[in-house]
Amino acid sequence: MATALLTGACSKSEPPAPAPVPPPTVEVAEIVQKDVPIQREWIGSLDGMINAQILAQVSGYLVKQHYQEGQFVKKGQLLYEIDPKVFQAQLDSALANLARQEAVLKTSHLDMLRVERLLPEKAVSVRDRDNAVGHEAAAQADVLAARAAVENARLQLGFCKITAPIDGVAGMSKAQLGNLIGPGSAAELTTISQLDPIKAYIQLSEQEYLQFSRNKPDIGKYQDNLNLELILADGSTFPHPGKFFFADRQVNIKTGTIQVAILFPNPGNLLRPGQYAKVRAVVKYKPGALLVPQRAVGEMQGRWLVAVVKPDNTVELRPVVPAETIGTQWVIDKGLQAGERVIVEGIQKVRPGTTVIPQPYADVSATGER
Missing domain, CATH: 1.10.287.470 (Helix hairpin bin)
Structure with missing residues (x-):
């Protein structure tokens, strides 16, 4: 009995051993290998096909304005009258x-x-x-x-009757009735722009220009191989594809770029000069590319890393060499193989060697919700 009491006393003084911590749950994506189009994007701005500055050719007082600002005018239409x-x-x-x-x-x-x-x-x-x-x-x-x-x-x-030299959209008037205007005026009276088609100006690097035009003296002949898209400021894609119009005669020695103009149809005059323009084009196709969600790739001390879940569900931190982005995914040139699994969500819970419980990753961009 004494022995039993002693045993009971000892058992009351020792707490039970804690339950083991379960492995963390993470969301993983499997490396996909497929042929993908490689796109490039360039930032630029829009400009009218023709921008005609309306200037006074004689000096006098402005007595009439016949056009409505922002409206379409026809060639020869009366815009202003100077006191005759x-x-x-x-x-x-x-x-x-x-x-x-x-x-x-x-x-x-x-x-x-x-x-x-x-x-x-x-x-x-x-x-x-x-x-x-x-x-x-x-x-x-x-x-x-x-x-x-x-x-x-x-x-x-x-010359007292100032008419439109082209068809187009007339801008805001910079002269008011009663102003003394003439050839020496500092600014134009207004500007008329032809907007359909409209030009997008972008800057190509020398390498990009050579890629497009090597063995093709006329860069415009390369346009059939490109799907030139215009991305608007709200992120939407303009429904009408563009085509190369011309490349400037020289490369800018300060920036190492050459200016290229691209024409886009503009029915309804939705696009206006000065608007932000992002031009996107498929420049090549990459066979057998390895695709990884961008969220799975992180940068640390100048290196790009992914957390790979091995077959035994342990984590390996592995350096990779990313190339281009395709939508929400990276194209990985080196460091991964098709079929491997990488952690997309929950990487903050693990470290190398950690055992995890992998769950399939639900892509937000595909479903719209998580």
Whole structure:
């Protein structure tokens, strides 16, 4: 009995051993191998196919604005009017001067005819005849000058009506009614842009340009092999594909890039000059690429690492060499094999050698929820 009591006392003083901690649960994705398109993206901006700056060609006070800002205008449509009174007076004066010079020419011609009739009778000298011929020639020149002055005055009067040189969308007016405007004005009156098609300007590196154009002197001929997409500021993809328009004549020596213009159809004029533009294109296809969710790849001290779950469900931290991104996945060039499993969620719970309970990873981008 004493022994039993002693045994009972000892058992009461020792707590029970703690239950073992279960392995952490992690979400894993299996490495997928397949042929994938490799895309490139370039950031740029949009610009009108043609941007016509509207300037005043004569000086005067702006008296009328005939167009509505932001609306489509047709070539030849009246946009502005400058007060024409001064220019109408100049035209009237030029017409009067022309009439006077024509009268002088008529008189000079009659004088020359009289001298010609009197010369055989020795009533006038040869010098008189020469003077009469010279006066008529001078009068003819004065008439030509007067006619040119009339034409110039008509042009100046015509410049009082400012019309659209192209079809397009007219921008905000930078001049107000009553402003004194003219060729010396600091800014244009407005700008008209042709928006369909519209240009996207991007910068290609020398390497990219060579990749596109090697053995293809005209880069535009390469466009059939590219699916040029425009990504808008809200992340949506513009529904109309683009095509190469031209490459600039030279590489920028400061940036090592060359400017390229891409044309996009723009029905409805949704796109406007100055908008943000991200252009995306498939530049090649990579056979047998290994794909890993981007969330599974981390960077530590300049190295890219993934947590691999081995067949015995223990964790191995392994360096990898990522290449391009395809959507939400990395293309891995080195460090993994098809069929291996990597931890996507729960990596903070483990360390090398930890035993885990793997669960399939549910891709948020595919389901929209977790």
